[in-house]
Amino acid sequence: MKATIREILASIFNPNLRKILKNPISIGSISEPSEDLQCTAVRLDEHAINMINKPCERAKKYVIIKNPYHIKFIENPSEELQILSVSKEPDAIELIENPCLRAKFACIYSKPENIKYIKNPDKEIQVSAIQKSPCLISELENPCEAAQLTAVLNTPEAIFSIPKPGIRTMLVAVEKLAGFRIYPSDKNLDTITGIITQCYKLKENELNYKEYFKNEILKLKLNDTL
Structure with missing residues (x-):
């Protein structure tokens, strides 16, 4: 980026500005250096921020606008800078040591699949992403119960994509898929756990888990065990 006419004219009476225009x-x-000098330097060359001992917020913003990935080299970036960075490049959140919650929300705002870039996503982030795309539950390493329930309440079939679903999640999913209420006795919950576990294994091996589920639920109903 080139210097503006205004900057060139101002440099006539400002040796420091003249130096920066020649080499940021x-x-x-x-x-x-003043904030104006810092901003001029990083606007001409974003790498110049590495030469500033205590860069101002405005200079940092110039850098992030030009290259969101430079958030990695900014010490303790403010929430505004984090949000600006991940809004432009969602995967930039991986470069932030301790991203704030608002930055995480900004990361998944337009594309919930971006949750893959967030390490150990918070409960709120998981639920927000799953609400928009229930199938993402299969990509979460340790989905919280709220995220699991959000997935099966929106798409009951999502239960077959959760490696280790909670018992409440399994009960809700089975009730929705079966179409009737189930008394949550220990015996019934153990039976449901066995059915869902087997369905998950069958699905992993590309076998007909849906037919197995249908038959097992029918057996339970006919035997009047539910």
Whole structure:
């Protein structure tokens, strides 16, 4: 990016500005550069921020606008900078040591699949992403119960994609798929757990888990065990 006419004219009376216009990296040789000098330097070359001891927020923003991935080199980036970075490049959240909750929401805002870039996503993030796309439950390593329930309440078949679903999740899913209420006795819950576990194994081996599920639920109903 080139210097503006205004900057060129101002540099006539400002030797530091003149130095930066000639070589933005030279800002490193200027003691306590003003915010305007910092912004000019990083606007001309975003790498110049590495030469500034304590860059101002405005200079950091210029850098992120030009290259969102430079969030990695900004120490303790503010929430605004984090959000700006991940809004432009969602995977940039992996470069932030401790991303704030708002940045995580910004990451999945337009595309819930971006949750894959978030390490150990919070409960709120999981639920928000699953609400938009229930099938994503299969991609979460350890989905919380709220996320599991959100998935099966929206798409009951999602239960067959959860490796280790909670008992409440299994009960809700089976009731929705079977079309009738189930008394939550220990015996019935153990039976449901066995059915869902087997269905998951059958699905993994590309076998007909749906037919197995249908037959097992029918047996339970006919035997009046539910």
